[in-house]
């Protein structure tokens with residue numbers, strides 16, 4: 001018999017992809033790490049950002065931010081940007097940055113295999129500890145070596161995830177084809 005145990009009411013989404021959120025704060029690039037992010041309608045990112053974060057100032061003032069997908073070889077810098085605040089340390093030299101063609105004031109990480117420049121289209125405040133920044137993707141850049149015809153090549157991008165046991169893990173192996181395996185249900 002299956003027994004379900006009622007536990008602390010937290011949203012367990014496992015895995016959570018890891019990204020670096022960037023903005024110009026007082027004209028200097030600053031990045032912080034997030035694991036609370038999602039996409040909507042194929043064109044937006046939603047990120048949950050603690051109200052005390054230094055980067056928020058730049059996101060709100062410039063009405064823009066970048067979403068950078070780090071590779072596993074960037075794990076040290078990625079964790080560092082999640083440990084140290086721009087309020088205490090200068091994080092502007094952690095990464096070499098570039099700027100896009102449309103959103104001129106959005107620093108993006110050169111080393112990141114995938115990066116997006118987003119326009120802040122909404123800042124939702126539930127009156128608690130975090131802002132919910134909704135960004136519409138205006139430009140997307142992918143490292144040429146990581147591009148596989150129509151989409152980024154996962155094997156080359158080598159993203160990683162954060163789990164609730166507070167460990168980073170690699171993304172797993174292929175299981176089965178999406179929008180296809182479900183058809184088997186009617187055969188069972």
Ligand SMILES: Cc1cc2nc3c(=O)[nH]c(=O)nc-3n(C[C@H](O)[C@H](O)[C@H](O)COP(=O)(O)O)c2cc1C
Pocket residue numbers: 018030031032033034035036037048049050052053054055056079081082083084085086087130162
């Ligand atoms: C793995 C990891 C995931 C994190 N996820 C989030 C998140 O989703 N939202 C958030 O507000 N802070 C998150 N943080 C904490 C911020 O990255 C951290 O407080 C950072 O120092 C803020 O930088 P800033 O003050 O320079 O903006 C995370 C940190 C780590 C290490």
